Amino acid sequence: MKKFIFTLILATLCGISAFAYDFSAVCSSGQTLYYNITSSTTVEVTYQREGNDNNNYTFYSTCPTGNLTIPSSVTYSGRTYSVTSIGYCALPNCHGLTSVTIPNSVTIIGSEAFSGCNGLTGTLTIPNSVTSIGRYAFDGCSGFTGTLTIPNSVTYIGDAAFDGCSGFTGTLTIPNSVTYIDGWA
Numbered sequence: 001m002k003k004f005i006f007t008l009i010l011a012t013l014c015g016i017s018a019f020a021y022d023f024s025a026v027c028s029s030g031q032t033l034y035y036n037i038t039s040s041t042t043v044e045v046t047y048q049r050e051g052n053d054n055n056n057y058t059f060y061s062t063c064p065t066g067n068l069t070i071p072s073s074v075t076y077s078g079r080t081y082s083v084t085s086i087g088y089c090a091l092p093n094c095h096g097l098t099s100v101t102i103p104n105s106v107t108i109i110g111s112e113a114f115s116g117c118n119g120l121t122g123t124l125t126i127p128n129s130v131t132s133i134g135r136y137a138f139d140g141c142s143g144f145t146g147t148l149t150i151p152n153s154v155t156y157i158g159d160a161a162f163d164g165c166s167g168f169t170g171t172l173t174i175p176n177s178v179t180y181i182d183g184w185a
Contacts, residue, residue, distance in 0.1 A: 021046050023076045031064035035074060036087060044087040044110070045070060065096030067122065072103035086113045088134075095119045099146065104129045111135040111158065118143040118167075125149075132156040135182070140164040152177045160184040 021034035022043075035043040068091075073082050085108040091097065092115045099122030100114070106127065111134035114120070120141050126133075128151040135158035138144075142164055150157070152175045159182035162168075174181075 021048060025074045025076065027069060027071045029067060029069040031068055033064070033070065037081065038084070041082060042084045043074060043081040044085040045083060045090045046087045047089045047092065063094035063096060064091065065094070067099045068097055069101045070103055070106070072105040084108070086110055088112060089115065092116050098122045099124065101125045102127055102130070107131050109133045109137050111137065112139065113137045114141060116140040120144045120146065122146045126151055128153045130154055133158060133161050135159040135161065136163065137161045138165060142167045144168050144170060146170045149173045150175060150178065155179045157181045157185050
């Protein structure tokens with residue numbers, strides 16, 4: 001009986017790790033994004049992550065490129081969900097991504113959300129709805145040359161959130177509302 005239960009748990013865990021998303025949808029800018037359902041009315045943008053038992057994972061088989069506009073809501077199986085966060089490793093290493101527009105429905109930019117997106121050369125718009133920027137959120141975005149304004153709604157900037165952004169030549173504005181900036185940010 002114990003062996004059966006262990007096998008059942010192992011099979012369940014392997015099934016969970018095979019795909020990290022609940023569904024995908026094409027946004028208005030033409031790119032496919034992946035989503036996790038977080039409640040009966042909300043979703044987060046997540047990574048595609050497909051892999052095998054040897055931990056050979058790819059986060060996206062094809063990364064979004066160009067100008068990405070993340071939608072404020074998506075419909076899946078007849079239900080409309082509000083996009084409220086950009087989750088952990090949602091869009092890592094998308095080198096062809098040049099600009100990102102985040103909707104007002106998003107309140108959290110998660111850890112490593114845009115890590116390694118060193119092709120960002122346009123505008124990165126963070127809306128007033130965002131209250132926190134997670135650890136390593138923009139780590140390694142070394143080619144960023146556009147404008148980045150952190151809105152007054154942000155109170156927390158996580159550890160190393162902008163670490164490795166060595167080529168940054170644009171404008172960065174941090175408001176007085178930020179009460180905590182973690183190390184190496």
